[in-house]
Amino acid sequence: MVLPVTTANNVKVYTVSGGLGSRSIPDWLVRKKKKALKKDFDYRTRVELLQDFEFPEASNKIKITKDGNFAVATGTYKPQMRVYEFAEVSMKFERHTDAETVNFELLSDDWTKSVLLQNDRSIELHAQGGIHYRTRVPKFGRDLAYHFPSCDVMVAASGSEVYRLNLDQGRFLNSIQTDGHEGVNCIKINPAHQLFGMGTSNGTVELWDPRSKARVGILDHLPLPPSLVNNTPTEVTALAFRNDGLSMGVGTNTGHTLLYDLRASVPYMVKDHQYGFDIKNIHFHDGVAAASSGDASTHGSDKVVVADKKIVKIWDRNTGKHFTSIEPETDINDVCMVGDSGLMFTAQEGIQMGAYYIPQLGPAPAWASFLENLTEEMEENPNRDVYDEYKFVTRKELSALGLDHLMGTNVLKAYMHGFFVDLRLYEKAKLIANPFAYDDYKQQKVREKLEKERASRIRANKQLPAVNKQLAKQILEDTNNNKKKKNKSNAAEIMEDSRFKDMFADPEFEVDMESKEYELLHPGARKQREMDAFAANSSDDDDDDDDQAMVNDSSDDMDSDDSMKNSDDDEDIVGKLRKEQQRTIEKPKPLTTIRSTERKFKSNDKSFGARLQSSKAQKKNEGHRVSRTSMGGMEMSFKPKSGSRRGGRR
Numbered sequence: 001m002v003l004p005v006t007t008a009n010n011v012k013v014y015t016v017s018g019g020l021g022s023r024s025i026p027d028w029l030v031r032k033k034k035k036a037l038k039k040d041f042d043y044r045t046r047v048e049l050l051q052d053f054e055f056p057e058a059s060n061k062i063k064i065t066k067d068g069n070f071a072v073a074t075g076t077y078k079p080q081m082r083v084y085e086f087a088e089v090s091m092k093f094e095r096h097t098d099a100e101t102v103n104f105e106l107l108s109d110d111w112t113k114s115v116l117l118q119n120d121r122s123i124e125l126h127a128q129g130g131i132h133y134r135t136r137v138p139k140f141g142r143d144l145a146y147h148f149p150s151c152d153v154m155v156a157a158s159g160s161e162v163y164r165l166n167l168d169q170g171r172f173l174n175s176i177q178t179d180g181h182e183g184v185n186c187i188k189i190n191p192a193h194q195l196f197g198m199g200t201s202n203g204t205v206e207l208w209d210p211r212s213k214a215r216v217g218i219l220d221h222l223p224l225p226p227s228l229v230n231n232t233p234t235e236v237t238a239l240a241f242r243n244d245g246l247s248m249g250v251g252t253n254t255g256h257t258l259l260y261d262l263r264a265s266v267p268y269m270v271k272d273h274q275y276g277f278d279i280k281n282i283h284f285h286d287g288v289a290a291a292s293s294g295d296a297s298t299h300g301s302d303k304v305v306v307a308d309k310k311i312v313k314i315w316d317r318n319t320g321k322h323f324t325s326i327e328p329e330t331d332i333n334d335v336c337m338v339g340d341s342g343l344m345f346t347a348q349e350g351i352q353m354g355a356y357y358i359p360q361l362g363p364a365p366a367w368a369s370f371l372e373n374l375t376e377e378m379e380e381n382p383n384r385d386v387y388d389e390y391k392f393v394t395r396k397e398l399s400a401l402g403l404d405h406l407m408g409t410n411v412l413k414a415y416m417h418g419f420f421v422d423l424r425l426y427e428k429a430k431l432i433a434n435p436f437a438y439d440d441y442k443q444q445k446v447r448e449k450l451e452k453e454r455a456s457r458i459r460a461n462k463q464l465p466a467v468n469k470q471l472a473k474q475i476l477e478d479t480n481n482n483k484k485k486k487n488k489s490n491a492a493e494i495m496e497d498s499r500f501k502d503m504f505a506d507p508e509f510e511v512d513m514e515s516k517e518y519e520l521l522h523p524g525a526r527k528q529r530e531m532d533a534f535a536a537n538s539s540d541d542d543d544d545d546d547d548q549a550m551v552n553d554s555s556d557d558m559d560s561d562d563s564m565k566n567s568d569d570d571e572d573i574v575g576k577l578r579k580e581q582q583r584t585i586e587k588p589k590p591l592t593t594i595r596s597t598e599r600k601f602k603s604n605d606k607s608f609g610a611r612l613q614s615s616k617a618q619k620k621n622e623g624h625r626v627s628r629t630s631m632g633g634m635e636m637s638f639k640p641k642s643g644s645r646r647g648g649r650r
Contacts, residue, residue, distance in 0.1 A: 003047060003357075003374065011324035011360050014375055016049045018328060018346065018354030049355050049368060051090035055082070059347035060101055061334045066109040068339055068365075073347060074101040074116070081126075083111045086367040097124065097131075105146040105153070107167075115153055117144040123155065123165065137163050145187045147210060149194060156184035162198060178206050179218075185237050192245025195262075199236030205250055207262075223266065224256055240282035247317070249304065251279025257306050259317065269320050277308040281335045284317065287362050303361065305344070307335040312346070314361070323361075328354050341365045391426040394418040401429040451505065465495065465504035468511055472504055 004015040055075030062073040070092070071084040079100045085092045092111075099118035107113035112128040121140050125133040139157040146153055152173065153165040161175040162184055178184055180200025188197045195216075196208040205219040222234055238251030250258045255273040260266075273279070287301025304317045312326040312335055330350035337344055342362035346354035357364060357371050364371040394417060398404050403421070406412050413420040430437070451466070464472050475494060495504050503509045512518060519526050627635050 008324045008326075009322055011358065012375075013324060013326055014357040014359075014371070016047060016355035016357055016371070017053055018348060018350065018352045018356075047374070049089065049371075050084045052082075053084065053091075053355065054352040055080070057351070058349045059333065059353050061103055062336045062345050062347045062353060063104070063106060064336060064338055065106055065111055070111045071336075071345065072104070072106065072111050072114065073353060074104060075347070076100050081116070086365070089367065095126070095130065098122075102141055103144040105144055107146060115144065115146065117141045117155065123153070125167075135165070142183065143186045145189050147189055147194065150210065154187050154189075154196070156187040156198065158183040160184070162187060176208060179204065180206070185235060186239045188239040188241055190241040190245060191243055192241075195241075197239045197241065197248065199239050199250065201235045203234035203236060203252070205236055205239070219250070219260070219265065222250070222252065222258065223270065224252065224254060238279040238282050240284060242284040243286070247284065249282040249284070249306075251282050251306065253278045255279065255308060257282065257304070259304070271306070271315065271320060273306070273308055273311065273313060275308055275310050277310055279306060279308055280332060281305075281307045283335065283337055285314075285337055285340070285361070287340055305335060305337060307332050307346075309333075312344075324358065326356055338365055343368060343371070389423050390420045391423045392418055393421055393426065401426070401433050403429055467504050467507055467509065470513065471511060
């Protein structure tokens, strides 16, 4: 057996029903043959706390009878009431009604007598055999309460009146006139001294004494943050009284819970749910230990259970310290604690009703004692999901796998914006669509490992990353400018930040600077790219011309390989001359040296072709000459004459 478990604030909450791991198996997963169920892991490991603990569409309210042997719930659709017997852990019966139930009250210790408030302004009285009597109220009802000493059914409606139907006399009595002109949202009766509490849409709480039939107190100024009060009108949506007769909980439509002592007009604690939804339910949980021994300091006792439609929060009544929370997948309509145990039922906007077991809140009830053994042994078994054998794919992924022709067949099950496909079929289709996916994955991992090893080597501080070099260069330039402005930003910290690190390491984050989107965001990017390309081409052309001239000049004396080596040597000499020039600028030189340097640089101002032509002209005009080359060396040229040989010596 397996139960989904969540841990909030180090408190384990086991989802018995109503969660993802306990949802009912979909219709398209139901096996046609019963023999196949023996091999179904989900069927064999299912946990059914109560059989048929669900409604066709949603559940509205759920309550436990006073004797603790039955659970009564109402839901839709069709509107109905279901009774569950704990001794048989199954549904006892279901009874349909003409309208949806807003709230109901149990008039007896068991399920045999009940009163239901319907959303069509009707009140139905049910007995063991079925509906006994039906009547109507002038306005739509919002809440219901039953006063046992006087047999009065109290109906809070959309008007300022609270209607009283006396079941002993069989007639309506004088209504209770409140100051809530916009309606009374909730009504509760104190179990200790029978004081009536009524929460209105005006944001007030009125307290009435049934003996004097008069109002004995009113809370008309709830201490809530002004911003919330100004944005939305504050309404009281939930009320609850503790069994001690002095504590009262008030829930508002702003998501706040206020705890009052009836002897004071200001709350001694205010808690915010942080969601801003109406408070649906407030329950004071005393716990088994506190109920038996009177010790309120027990770990699981003296808690407050508060629920809105999103989450159920449990916190300490005295300190307000958070205990744990439960967040179902669907909206919550009602919450009910099973006595003083750690089991909780929820009525939700889903098919299944929720059942949650919190061992630290209290032990399991006697009829569900197997939950304690189950929670102790469940960690030994693997946790599986209903959909483990299926893969969810979108329509785009389906087309990429070549399975789009299966749409409309039983192989694909439409769900939300995609389809469920058998996991084995998905793996085969993925292998056929990309047979080299594993090899590509291995190569990618090898590259990542090599890059990681290279990162540990000693590198220059200004080395640019392999991805997005232009962006990294811009960040470095901006960082240098910011340092001059005494800004503390650091480019290394930016590129090593875990949020941006993959942008300079993963090729998937490479910025395409030639895309239209990039050009729209950077209007000058295209022009800058064209200028860079033009400059690169111009430099390439100049280099080609220089290389050609050098090759032509030296073709008589050396081959092309030697000319390339000399050009490399010339580049080294040029670099040395530039360094020498820089040192010359920094350190003054004698006048003769400056003049010779000026003559040298004046000769260097001419192009290579002009210097070549001038040297050829000088060779024609002069028989010999001595000059300096552009590289700082000495050059001597001469033409031998026939008369230089002595005639006597032949």
